[in-house]
Amino acid sequence: MKQWLETRQVLARLAEWQAAGVPCALATVIRVQGSAYRHEGAKLVVAASGEHVGNVSGGCLEADVREVALRVIRSGIAERREYCGSIDEIQAWDLGVGCEGVVELFIEPVHDAREAERAMLAAERAHVVETDLLSGVRRVYPLDARGEQSSGSDASTLRGDRFFDVLEPPPRLLVVSAGDDAVHLARLASSVGFRVVVADRRPGLLTRERFPLPIHLVEADAAQLAERIVLDADAFAVVMTHNFADDTDYLRALLRTPARYLGVLGPRQRTARILGILRNEGPVEHERVFGPVGLDIGTDGAEQVALSVVAEMLAVRSGRRPQSLRERQAPIHAAEPTPSASSSAPRS
Known part of the structure; x- marks a missing residue:
């Protein structure tokens, strides 16, 4: 990322x-x-x-x-x-x-x-950037253009005297709100590599002073969300408008997307009420909903909440159960096995 x-x-x-x-x-x-x-x-x-x-x-x-x-x-x-x-x-x-x-x-x-x-x-x-380390000659081609010249891997790797630099776009993060606390989340998430989109129905808050590039800004209410922002199965989203009706409408729209992580800011009982409304309308995939959003690190203020949320998203992306590295027995950078059903228990 x-x-x-x-x-x-x-x-x-x-x-x-x-x-x-x-x-x-x-x-x-x-x-x-x-x-x-x-x-x-x-x-x-x-x-x-x-x-x-x-x-x-x-x-x-x-x-x-x-x-x-x-x-x-x-x-x-x-x-x-x-x-x-x-x-x-x-x-x-x-x-x-x-x-x-x-x-x-x-x-x-x-x-x-x-x-x-x-x-x-x-x-x-x-895409892949293939470099011949002897001649310095480079080739650039889409990652899906497989062939005998391809690295055959989704990770950058050295093969003989050729280096295959594999670059894939990082996950998209949709921050639903352009409020003051969303500024901290959007900026921090962007700095660690997420492709951040901020959506709000209030255009006055969607400014470059608040959300500098490369953060993408979209004016959209819940009804417009799907047509203006495409979220795939690797995407993340956090709903944090501080408005109960808006949060309900936005979460309803997001549950129709394949996004893997749907965070909801606010108390547990508030999220439960939102989900209760949505359950009356049809099935709800609880395993995708993270509410209250963020890791339990004892936060105070929007900056620390942003840190908590970004840390949780990174853990979900890497398939790790959050813990102190002091307790981890495997090497820090070792790949994590695919999480079991019990490791992705509902958060609502």
């Missing part, structure tokens, strides 16, 4: 530097062995001035990577660099790598604005 957002930011700055004639180099994580702080596809673009955008580690590798990037800019020759050959996880973390193995980067001089890649990102289309 972060990879999509970061790639957009990195390529946008790269294009600005190319337009201004500023020499630059791009560093990309192409291989990770062990538990990684950053994964394959993480990027850092460096200008000849030393200015940079992006991130390829926990922060401690960046200084060395920038030095390599400046050398690449001067020489015009791409380099591959390995970091953290130790099996000591503590030492690896202290180096800012966060793994107990190897992190390999490809640092290449850049001579174009990567227009094909930026077009795919702008169109929010899943």
Whole structure:
């Protein structure tokens, strides 16, 4: 999810530097062995001035990577660099790598604005950037254009001397309300990578001062929601208008979509009343409704509520039951098994 957002930011700055004639180099994580702080596809673009955008580690590798990037800019020759050959996880973390193995980067001089890649990102289309690490030649094609040249994987991966950078649009989050507390939720969710849409029937609240780009703004009441916003089975939505009738109408509309997560802000009894009304109209899929919305972390104020909600959405997306990492026995970044029915119990 972060990879999509970061790639957009990195390529946008790269294009600005190319337009201004500023020499630059791009560093990309192409291989990770062990538990990684950053994964394959993480990027850092460096200008000849030393200015940079992006991130390829926990922060401690960046200084060395920038030095390599400046050398690449001067020489015009791409380099591959390995970091953290130790099996000591503590030492690896202290180096800012966060793994107990190897992190390999490809640092290449850049001579174009990567227009094909930026077009795919702008169109929010899943795609693959295949780079021949020997020649530097790149191909960009849709993720569904499978063939012998494809990585055959939905994750960025290194195969021989070719790196397949797989980019898929992150989940869409619909925030139903442009009120003051929604500002905090929309901004935080956008910063962690969700593609955020804010919908409200009050146009006066839908302003760029409150919701900066890339947050998308839509004026819509409940009746207009389906025709103006498309939510797929990976989408999230949070209803938080503070108006009982509006929340009921919006939730009714959202239950007709395939969105996987429908959060409802407010007390448990209030959500129960809304669901009682909707049950009288037909079946309600309770497992999709998270009300009261958010994790139980003891919140005070809109900022902390936003943190609680975003944390819950990330846990749902990754299929994890929220707990302190101190209690987790598996590696932090290990994939979670598919949650059982009991792990997705109704929240209403």
